[in-house]
Amino acid sequence: MKHYYCTTYSKDYIYKGLVLYNSLQKYDKDFHFFIICVQDEVKYLLEKMELSNVTLISMKNIENEDLELANIKSTRNDKEYIWTSKASIMLYLLNHFSELDHIIWLDGDTAFLSDTQPIFDEWGNYSVFLTEEQYKGKYEWLSKIYGVYNTGFMGFKRDQNALRCLQWFREKLIDWCFDKPEKGRWSDQMYVNDWVTRFGNVGVAGNLGINANLYIASQNTVTKEDDNLYINGDKLILFHYYGFKYFNGNEFDLCAHGHFPTDQIIQWLFVPYIQACNEVMDIISRIDKDFYYKQTPNGRTIKNYFNLASNIDRYEDRYNFCTIISEKDLSEGLDFYNSLTKHAEKNCLWICCLDDITYSTLANMELENVILIDIKNIEEQELLNIKNTRSASEYLWTLKAPLIYYILKNNYNIHYMIYADPDARFDSNVTNAFSKWKENPIFIWKNEIDQDNQREYGINLTSLIGFKREKDAFNFLWMWRDKCIKGCYD
Template sequence: MNHNYCSIVSRDYAYKVLALYRSIQKHDADFHFFFICLNQEVEELFSEMNLDKASIISIGSIEAKDQELLGVKSGRNEKEYAWTLKPAAMLYLLESYPELDNIVWLDGDTAFLSNPQPIYDEWGDYSILLTEEMYSGKYDYMSWYFGVYNTGFLGFKRDDNAIKCLRWLRRKVIEWCYDRHEDGLWSDQMYFSNLPSIFSNVGVNKNAGINMTPFILRRLLDEEGDDITESSGYIFVNASKVVLFHYYGFKFYNESEFELCFYKNWRFPEEAIKAIYMPYIELCSEAIALIKGHNDSFYYPQKPEIDKTAYYYSKEGKNNKNSYNFCTIVTGEYLPKALALYFSLKRNAKSFHLWICCMDDLVYDVLNKFHLSNVTLITLKSIEDNELLSVKSLRYTYEYCWTLKAPLLLHIFNCYKNIASIFYIDADTYLFSSPEKLFNQLKSFSVLLTMHNFTTSFKCLYTQKGRYNAGIIGFRRDENALRCICWWRDRCIDWCYDKIESGKFGDQKYLMEFRKKFGGIYRERMVGANAAIWNIADCSISEYEGKVQINGKDLIFYHFSGLIICNEWEYGLWRWEYPELDENVRRLIYLPYVKDIYDAIKMIKSVLEDVSILFYDISTVKNPNNLINMKDFI
């Protein structure tokens, strides 16, 4: 039996249908594919590709032969019209191509993961082949809303029974086919529920691997166990070999970010995503690249609004020894510092990803215009819940930023399942050398805390601010760390203010409780893990082979707390009167940072007309000796 397939192509579905076609190319040697193009732009694109074993069909050629079909077009949206079109399109193909002895309808968001021969084995001598939704048992009620059979796959042979059925279906969907529930109908799908009793010789596929849907996959995993295996290039879900998967609800945003299903978060195990979704993501990526090769303006990468997604997924942050994951929170005034931090990560981390929580639309819009590689922007509303919103108005912006650290970490761990570990870092930190040593500690511990290491003149702050600094803190993905983050989140929502009260200070003194309540806490004592003005006075600062060293060890992070930007040229390195920075510290540590901030301000000015939000009054610098002017170095 020759294998003939058809699918409707809209602009939005162009990459999906091309991915479907390429999956057939990979798994079926004897096929022909009909692209039914809903508009001229899509028709011209696919015609230009000169695809092998394919025919390009314009919607106009079908409508020209079916005026009743054309007559209902204006009253239906694109999706409804695509449903309406199915039987008319298959009738058109069978009438126009007499060599066809069968036609298989495939929704554009399906793809083959193995040879389609099992479909034709199931079809056998049947005139028509359907696939079930598997809405049985406790899910039986769903068939009353969505039908018994899934019309993403339909098989019709060239015989009187099948032709009669297609003509009956054509009349029905022209009469009514909408994306709403009305009088026991919904879309085209409810018409198929009684098809086996209306027409003879209708086969119902019994192979769960044919037109497997997210619902079927989730049901098999729940009822038969999470047994997903790969053998000889085939994927098995329990005993079912996956032949054709129906990726309904999938959306490709960019090369790193996807929505696996915008209808529901099915919470598939990572093994299922790797085995079933990753091959499809690669197919879609290849399809988009092929489309862009013919029309570069057809698709543009998108940044998803994560809070509006149901099942967001990202390839970033994969668990490998060279991957360093960081997150930070940025307000408008911290934009130059956040960009300087990003520059330092690019310079010193071999492979990294940075998640930035943008505190307002201005921050998001500015950073989004730079298309920063290895960066994911997160909107504030995607993190906020009712508990956070209930305290937001009671806190200064910077206090609310402190409150958000734990919720941000939980959000990232929930959305990005591949992340093995991550560091929250304040936006005014800066990486001077590889962070590998810090991440290596998280292979053995759940949480990494950095010490304040106060020098003599700052030791009085231990009682007020605590032993640990909340500007750099690392977490591994394990139950202990997640419990710790949840506890920290709850405490910060209860109380997080810039004052000393009942043994608390901001989000920071809660860190003192971590070791009492949770195991697996590592205390990083090395000054260079989180160096700052409060801990370097008694240290030896030097340079060796291009790297800044503190006490003979590479400086990893420096925390530029207290540094203010007065204007494009002038910077207060430490806003308070004491201590005064010595020349070595200024030259080796502060000057490289200020140069990056200077470059960042120039970048921001290219996309933001009014940059006054970035600057502080120069009079707030208490000691003029701690001022630096970039005109002295440019």
């Protein structure tokens, strides 16, 4: 039995879409994939690839037959318009391709990880087939904002019940579909909440491995056996990488929506996906070298920063340091870098740049073994709320713990991080400092001043402080972060 799928490819999503296509090639023996090309340049590129088992259709074809859809296009951003177009696309395909006895919508940021057949086995005779968001317990309230079902996967049979559902869905989407919660609506998902009772013969997947995502994976038990992944014992079939952002082939935001992956999930689910994205990007660049330009992560908030080279091989067995530099600290920061280079043969220095001039200057210098972090990458709302209440030096002090935590959190092969102020200098081999650390989770230097000054300024210095990537260190690091955000003044 042939399986029929559809999705949209926009210029922003085409690399993800090709990863999805490659996963279908690997895990579905008999499929056909309908790709709706949002822009002409996407269609031209895909035509050059000569993909098998694929039909390419321009979004203009859909719009020419659905004038109501075309008329509201200017009122939606690109993401909202794609959500809005889902039902119109599936109705178009069912009208034009008589061989389709079913159609499955897949978001472009999904990918198959094992044989697709269990999806169809469970779907059975249902007219419509859905997957749940799985918001439960303390997260159940999210269903009232974002919906009970995830519309990154939806299956429709060619029958009267499913067609009536699609036509109703189309009308609702054209009327309102935006990326904001409003009057019990959000995107296309809240419309689906009552389909089980509204239309009847609607099936809901019991298998957690169909359209799983980082939230579902983080709330359940993920295991690996014989190269297969399981969620609570269900084989992982289709994973939804929503919120994944690709920057330059080495730096990524694993999930921009605030769900946090474990080390195992990063290694099992995200590293293979990243490598698949890089392979697709190489193919695209060989066909059209100007199709994508490398992006830098500066200027963006990145919730789950991941550096591929730091975790795979390039920076392994390095002495890991970080510092925070502003424009006025540039010369001091470069002196610190030079001292580190001189006294640590293997080193990696992470520099948090407090302004655009610092970032662009250091980026243009292309310093060896230096990774730049834009302050905007780590400035979540808690930091932004207090930023204007601190002087420049007070804000720098406040940033130390958030920076260390930010680097260590997802980068599983960085086993420790030492923060040093930009005016620090090494005058001998750095192993002398590391020899004092030994097995403790935290490395801290005593303040060599008299007791009266210690009472006023503290017992220990934070101009040189290190944390290992282990539970006790993270607990203290998070406590230090919270206390500094609440109050950190000169």
